[in-house]
Amino acid sequence: MEFRTKLTLFSLLLLSANASDNGLALTPQMGWNTWNHFGCGISEDTILSAANAIKQHELDKLGYNYVLMDDCWHAPARDPSTNAPVADPEKFPNGVKDLSDKIHAMGLKFGIYSSAGTKTCAGRFGSLGFEEIDAKTYAEWGVDYLKYDNCNNEGRAGTPLISYERYNNMSMALNATGRPILYSMCNWGEDGPWNFAPNIANSWRISGDIYDNFARYDDRCPCTSMLDCKLAGFHCAAARIIDFAAPVGQKAGTGHWNDLDMLEIGNGGMTHDEYVAHFTMWAILRSPLILGNDVTNMSNDTLSIITNQALIAVNQDPGTGPANRIWKKEVFTGDGDISLWQGSLQNNVFVVAVMNTSPHNQTVDILMEDAFLDQGAAYQAQPYEFFDLWQKDSNGNWGKSIGTVQGKFSVTVNTHGVKVWRAIPKPSNSRRAGEL
Secondary structure, three states, X not given: OHHHHHHHHHHHHHHOOOOOOOOOOOOOOEEEEOHHHHOOOOOHHHHHHHHHHXXXXXXXXHOOOEEEOOOOOEOOOOOOOOOOOOEOOXXXXXXXXXXXXXXXXXXXXXXXXEEOOOEOOOOOEOOOOOHHHHHHHHHHHOOOEEEEEOOOOOOXXXXXXXXXXXXXXXXXHHHHOOOOOEEEEOOOOOOOHHHOHHHOOOEEEOOOOEOOOOOOOOOOOOOOOOOOOOOOOOOEOHHHHHHHHHHHHHHOEOOEEEEOOOOOOOOOOOOHHHHHHHHHHHHHOOOOEEEOOOOOOOOHHHHXXXXXXXXXXXXXXXXXXXXXXXXXXEXXXXXXXXXEEXXXXXXXXXXXXXXXOXXXXXXXXXXXXXXXXXXXXXHHHOOEXXXXXXXXXXXXXXXXXXXXXXXXXXXXXXXXXXXXEEEEEOOOOOOEOOOO
16 A cells, blocks of 8 residues: 555656746746735725835835735635635735736736635635636736645545645646646645655645744744644744744755745834844745735834845745754753755855854854855855855845855854855965954
8 A cells, every 4th residue: 555655656756847937937947926914905096006006115126026926815605616716805906817907017927816715815705716727817917926825625635645645636727728837836844745745846835824924933833843744823033933944945946846935024023133034044945935014014123124125035045945053052952943944056156154042142163064064164264255144245236255265264143143255266365354
């Protein structure tokens, strides 16, 4: 029986091996989503106002191109004669196709939401059993992106094969439309989607839902690891999701990405340093960067964080994968930790980061033999010019050079903060930096 199950899964994987090969998400997708700030309180005006704000702030020029309409866009029921999905006529009096056309006219892309269940998470009609008619309708509406949730799945989960089959039904339906539609699975890390989703989707959620907090433990997000998690839950703090992401980075790459959930920057629940750490880690872990705030009403601080071009460039670096956690050290028992991360970028460039989840500032020595563990002895011994990606240079660009590092360096990281650098190999006669 076990052999037959494995053979069936292998056969299904072969049949759909090209389902996610749609030319999309060659780098992690970027955009804005209604849910984190507006929840069910959405309308045509909400979405068009956000699209206009994206253009006004020129966020699209940085890559924020997808305008995503989450849950609660639905009418009370499907079309009784065709079973096609129908939008709420009060919230969307001109229909979804008209909304999509208006967003496209701005040079942006449009996304929609459904669930691989009988109902969505907010109780609207889901797509389970209606995959073909829904995908066909989305394509007719000009949809460019589908976020596909996991609520009310009628128990069709519990093994990778069962979850794979349910999500693959929509993957094949989208593929059959002939329209390139980015497929963003949102099954909360259930059944280890990083092991099967790369064959059918462009991205997949790895955990329960984020909430606007950096490090608070919440019983509603009970797992300490997602690798064998039985209840993904929700109310997962940013630092918890970063922990979840650390071991599964190896599964992400061009066209298929681990999704750490939408960004909370600007929603008010974290400090400046916490939002900086949140954005930094999402960027270097190559998560989709999907804004979740009210982009029509942003502070200068929020705008400054989400427009850090140096970190966006790391996130969008072509052909490379997520940063890896080299080590994590507990500061005091139960009092947070400090961790070292490193990732390879194009052209022999690297990103190095240190994150502090403890409630106190921490000073730590970073050894180059640790930072360049994967690259070997020659890389560990040579000097690097380090560019601080949260300092601006004399031209006002993020990424100020702080000198050359060789052997080791000392760094102080604020509580719930991060330090992150771009590291470029240098000749050995360069000047050296002191404490970073």
